[in-house]
Amino acid sequence: MVIAVGLKNDYHKIPGLKRLLDDPVSPVSTIYSPDYCSKCWCNLQHFQGGHAVFTFPKQAGKCSGAAQKIMYLAHDYWTRKKIQHCTSISYATAAQALFGVPKYAASLVKVAQQRDIAVNYSLELVEVTPKHAVFTGCGDQTTTLPYKLLHVTPPMSPPACLSTSDLVSDGYLSVDKHTLQHVRYPDVFGLGDCTSTPNSKTAAAAAVQSSVVSRNVVSKLNGRQLSARYSGYGACPILTSYKGGIIAEFEYDKKICETFPFDQSKESRLCYYLQKNIFPILYWEGIVKGKWSGPAVLRKIFHPFGK
CATH class of the missing domain: 3.50.50.60 (FAD/NAD(P)-binding domain)
Structure with missing residues (x-):
């Protein structure tokens, strides 16, 4: 489940x-x-x-x-x-x-x-x-x-259907923060805002988590070890005006994980255009349909030798 x-x-x-x-x-x-x-x-x-x-x-x-x-x-x-x-x-x-x-x-x-x-x-x-x-x-x-x-x-x-069950700890679904498998029930996985993972609750996080869960569910069904791991990635583009904003990207322990080859903490026009023109398409055509699991590939293109 x-x-x-x-x-x-x-x-x-x-x-x-x-x-x-x-x-x-x-x-x-x-x-x-x-x-x-x-x-x-x-x-x-x-x-x-x-x-x-x-x-x-x-x-x-x-x-x-x-x-x-x-x-x-x-x-x-x-x-x-x-x-x-x-x-x-x-x-x-x-x-x-x-x-x-x-x-x-x-x-x-x-x-x-x-x-x-x-x-x-x-x-x-x-x-x-x-x-x-x-x-x-x-x-x-x-x-x-x-x-x-x-x-x-x-x-x-979380809604009452979850918070009143024995699947929760402190009101949230208790999952391993890396595999997203329930800590007590191995046939249960979770993702998104309702889980106990200590990451930012954003659509970007859910997109990456969905890929981890899908791979680990397949591994569980086939009796293999759970190899996919969630790093705590989250992203938050914060518009600071109608002209620009900053793009926050980070993982567990507040580790910076930026995609673009510039300092994303500085206000940029790119943030506005991404928010206005790209992210709506990415959400409806990518995340919702299960076709987008985060910018890891783009990050490798922009930073081929790592950061």
Whole structure:
């Protein structure tokens, strides 16, 4: 059995959030659900200035970089509308860094500084009211931020069909982080966001994992040793404007694993064009159809002698 049930959004863990998300006139939205993406875009368009707050939870879920993408794109959009002079932006993250890999975190700190974005660390969103976002910080100290626009990255967890079974550990499917075989049931494999592997939960990671699982399942069915191994690869292209962004690529233990022959932590136009023109095709025609298992071949072409 192969399990890949993904994650669900736990709106109920933040009092007041679901009610305001469902309110069509409230300035509260999230891009982490197709139910609220259109509302998010409407909120950005109707925003006339004031304090905009973007949040990120302690328990990271699917595509953690998206929480910053929407913020940087909103900043660029409001700059083009010429309302940046009356706009302030805050990013409240429960983490202690802007990104889990120091190389890219350093670049994103510079991006935030250049755009006058106030970054607040160790703040966990615990309640949303029509005008205020309530956070807890170090020592359970409460911080309240007023807002005219609020984008929330909700806490996430595997669906009940998995989290209530004996296949899980700490709520996630317990698999070996290299073979992706279940640690107790050898006929069970897992991939994607629902697993316990300590990697970034992205589509790029799932693409590589699917190849590892398919090869190891065939080996298991034929009584052979599991030879395919997952390195923890994940990728996160983070748009920092309508002109460019950075492309984070890394493996377990925060090891850098970049594909292109340049420093991907620096903002580049290529990131924008990849995100706009290439990745949608790669997703729908490659990943979804099982024809794309990551950029390893491209990496060998660009770095024939290794890095």
